[in-house]
Amino acid sequence: MASNMNDLIKLSREYGSDPGWVVAGGGNTSWKDGDVLYVKASGYPLATIGEDGFARMDRRKLAAIWETAYPEGDDAADVAERERLVLQDMMNARIPGEERRPSVETLLHDLLPWPLVVHLHPTLVNGLTCGVDGPQKAKELFGNDAVWIPVTDPGYILAKVIKESLEDRTSRGLSIPDYIFLANHGVFAGGDDAEEVRQNYERLQKKLTGQIVRKPGDMPKETLFLREKSLVDEIAGEFFGGEISWKFITGGELDRFTTSTEGASALLGCLTPDHIVYAGPGAVYVDSVDADRLKHTLEEYVEVWGKPPNVILINDGKGLQGALVMARGEKSLENAVLLLENALEVCVYTESFGGPLLLEERFIRFIVNWEVENYRSALASG
Ligand SMILES: [Zn+2]
Structure with missing residues (x-):
């Protein structure tokens, strides 16, 4: 079924209002409608987000960012300059009249093939992404259905690393993974419609729950x-x-x-x-x-x-x-x-x-x- 703005809002609120999936206004979501990407804007918590919490982006301009050469070094000055230039290009990729500040992960949302994308920082999943054995366990449990991304600077570099990882899969004849695990951060998943997204997250939760040897006890x-x-x-x-x-x-x-x-x-x-x-x-x-x-x-x-x-x-x-x-x-x-x-x-x-x-x-x-x-x-x- 084709997805729409309502699906995006519903999904965002569902996951955003459950602290097991995301806390303190973190996480972000998006929906692709032809050449327009609706992506969560900074400062709008998922739990209460409405249509006005999404920045409208021109996907053709976002795609052009990949054709642009930015400073490549990784000393502090290069990094700062690169981030500044990418941020500027991202702001310029907004639909004319759009004033909201798109999520720092906008480039990544755009390159993922799913019409609906839900990025969360789930407590349970972060047990895996912050675990010493995380990469190995992810492979054991999900095989080729998941990709593991080591700790990477957010924004442009993270999007670039994931882009290359997906291209590498394609070259090896593998399809799009169900889950992209970000070490010490969270997970990206998505789907054609809201139901598919829910099913993917449910499956993820179930699989990881089956691995848990101890659940958190009382909080202070x-x-x-x-x-x-x-x-x-x-x-x-x-x-x-x-x-x-x-x-x-x-x-x-x-x-x-x-x-x-x-x-x-x-x-x-x-x-x-x-x-x-x-x-x-x-x-x-x-x-x-x-x-x-x-x-x-x-x-x-x-x-x-x-x-x-x-x-x-x-x-x-x-x-x-x-x-x-x-x-x-x-x-x-x-x-x-x-x-x-x-x-x-x-x-x-x-x-x-x-x-x-x-x-x-x-x-x-x-x-x-x-x-x-x-x-x-x-x-x-x-
Ligand atoms: Zn995140």
Whole structure:
């Protein structure tokens, strides 16, 4: 059956409103109607999206991007210049009058052959994509029905890597895969109509569920942080420009990460770009909290990352054990807690796929510095 705008909106809302499929406004969807690509615009969460949340793109102009030569080097200046030029060409590929900012994955949506494309960051699937044995398990479970894409810079480079991977399949006589797994990120799937998309995602969920050796247990709960409360307001407040919102959470799956620095290691790094964008480029672990220690910890972090940490894991050995989650404003705090919880869940799922494999620092820096992601997080925090 031919798909239409209604299918796109329905699918987007269905998956977007279930945190098992996508959290904090991540993920994106699209629909191809002849020469026009309708793709999710930045800043419109899938859960509530309507027709006005999709940017209209001229597919002929998007295709022309592949004929354009961009700087190829991978030092910081080349990368920045390339991304700037591609972004400019992508903005120019909008249908005249279109003012929304298309998803950073627009090029990729356009080159995938499915009329409907749904890209998600499912918690369960990320157990696979963030797992040490992910590539091997994906091959075992899905064979030629799936493609595994190693960690790749988002935007133009990711689209290019996937384009080449699909062309390589074609040259070997293989058809389009059902799933494109992006290491430490999520999955792309699609179909001719909404029903086909649902079936593909259902099959994926079923197959992975069959592999799970342990499901996530309780999530941490907010608890009073009586000691040093004013310290957080005053000292950390300075680092967050005075608009600090924070809470202290403890218990459940978090406890495993607040026993020691070694125990905390999976949270000191990052699993996926969502975690970097919303919960910061890694947590800090401290074994005491007083004014000097807190200030020093924050200063050190700012020196390394250019911004204060969102998550401080604490265990003072005297009963204070949990995570201090901080952000600028309530909405950002909500997202930081959500992504910390999501990291806990993904970590549990990775137990079924060889344990967690974290992103490399170079990639984390790329995301932290990436203007487009900053824009997305700014919009999501209102
Ligand atoms: Zn994504």
